[in-house]
Amino acid sequence: MDRNKERNAIVGVVASVLAFGALWIKKLKTRKEITSSPRVNRDNERENYINSILYSGDQHCIDVIRMRPITFFNLCDILSVNNLLQPSKAVNIREQVVIFLHIIGHNVRFRVIGSRYYRSTETVHRYFRVVLRAILKLYRLVIRLPDESTPSEIRNNPRFYPYFKDCIGALDGTYIRASVPLSMQGRFRSRKGGTTQNVLAAITFDLKFSYVLAGWEGSAHDSRILSDSLSRPGGLRIPEGKYYLVDLGYAIRNGCITPYRGVRYHLKEFGAEGPENAKELFNLRHSSLRITVERVFGILKKRFRALDAEPFWNFQTQVDILLACCIIHNHIMGVDPSNLLNQGLYEASESDLIIPTLTEREERQEAREWSAKRDEIAQTMWTDYMARNI
Incomplete structure (x- = not known):
């Protein structure tokens, strides 16, 4: 009698497990398959975005970085030829200058720019400082007494x-x-x-x-x-x-x-x-x-x-940014890059005397x-x- 009860109990447990398993399998079959989104190629996305700024027409370029492409490339040439900016393994000169101009043109936060250009906030901040220092060294070339x-x-x-x-x-x-x-x-x-x-x-x-x-x-x-x-x-x-x-x-x-x-x-x-x-x-x-x-x-x-x-x-950075904006303004308003490249960057001032x-x-x-x-x-x-x- 006890053996029959034990056998019935085992059969009941097995039946329950099988029923639960059948139900679980049925749910798995009816469940919608969850697909993962494709992985973003950050380098390609960044390059495509920068190209869209520089090669989608003058007006779009002005809207984003406040100057026409020809003026932008002249500025990059001046900074590069005079060794004021150097490309790194991760960020070339073109991207460094685009990010800088985008920030000062629109007062955009570093984290927002980082998201748009697929860069870390630290990277954006570092190259912003690098470009700012480089632009300031152009003062004596671009802003001159008449x-x-x-x-x-x-x-x-x-x-x-x-x-x-x-x-x-x-x-x-x-x-x-x-x-x-x-x-x-x-x-x-x-x-x-x-x-x-x-x-x-x-x-x-x-x-x-x-x-x-x-x-x-x-x-x-x-x-x-x-x-x-x-x-x-x-x-x-x-x-x-x-x-x-x-x-x-x-x-x-x-x-x-x-x-x-x-x-x-x-x-x-x-x-x-x-x-x-x-x-x-x-x-x-x-x-x-x-x-x-x-x-x-x-x-x-x-x-x-x-x-x-x-x-x-x-x-102090606010003061430096103001000076950099004045330098870039003069460049935009008609500075001839070929003339700039033929002149020294570190000429002494005309007079060091206090009046x-x-x-x-x-x-x-x-x-x-x-x-x-x-x-x-x-x-x-x-x-x-x-x-x-x-």
């Missing part, structure tokens, strides 16, 4: 010549957003609000930078920054008798001519009416020339979104002399203007 000749934009325009024949450019400051530690934010807060760095730039009339001084705190006055640029070794140099056009944020002084105060200045202030006296005519034409510097600042900030967005680098500061008496005398020069220009201009309109 010579003493009259700019063609003045020489070929009867509205400006011969009155502004000694003018070599326009000079002004602009605010660039800055991210600084909390303890420094008071000094970097500008009158327009927010923390900024105050950047001084001299611009030639062909829309290029001829001098840039970055890194001053946003609360610093324009005149103070100008004085610093004139006194530091390798700083701004103004040839004897030549001058820059500046706005009323500066004082009239040796090498800088301001418009007249309390007189209509901008074109929109004149409306349909023309200038009514010598001072208004001078201000109108002064404005027409000096607006060049505002145009360049506008172009720079639109081209490189890293300058017009919240920075995510330390402050002594003037006494208050000398500054007043200087202001009187340049005010008289401005009056002479304005009166000559007005005489000729009236003669043509009689």
Whole structure:
């Protein structure tokens, strides 16, 4: 009797196992097969993406890296021939420069760029630094003080010549957003609000930078920054008798001519009416020339979104990026690569001497002399203007 019970129990267990096994097998047969996605060939995907940027037309290339392909390849050639950039086993020069331009053109985070180019964040960060250092070494080649000749934009325009024949450019400051530690934010807060760095730039009339001084705190006055640029070794140099056009944020002084105060200045202030006296005519034409510097600042900030967005680098890197953007701007605006390749990269500055500061008496005398020069220009201009309109 016990043996029968034992045998029945075994048969029941076996039957249960077989039933469960049959059910499990049935489920396996009806279950949808899970397929794994094909493995991405990162090298091919990266190469295809870079080629799509450089070979899909000028406009697409400008949209992504802010310059046409021919300008990009010229820049790569300059950096390569002068041994400022070297290819590595993993990343060639073309990719290094594309990634750098993509970041500063759109203010893209390293991790986002890494995902798009199938690179690690560490790799993107490392080569960003490498390219930034290389670009900065082009400063003396690409950003140069103007010579003493009259700019063609003045020489070929009867509205400006011969009155502004000694003018070599326009000079002004602009605010660039800055991210600084909390303890420094008071000094970097500008009158327009927010923390900024105050950047001084001299611009030639062909829309290029001829001098840039970055890194001053946003609360610093324009005149103070100008004085610093004139006194530091390798700083701004103004040839004897030549001058820059500046706005009323500066004082009239040796090498800088301001418009007249309390007189209509901008074109929109004149409306349909023309200038009514010598001072208004001078201000109108002064404005027409000096607006060049505002145009360049506008172009720079639109081209490189890293300058017009919240920075995510330390402050020294923010200053370096601003200078790099100015260098690249000049390259885009017409620097001839063949000329660049034939010149030395490390030329000594024209003067390493510190220019002594003037006494208050000398500054007043200087202001009187340049005010008289401005009056002479304005009166000559007005005489000729009236003669043509009689």
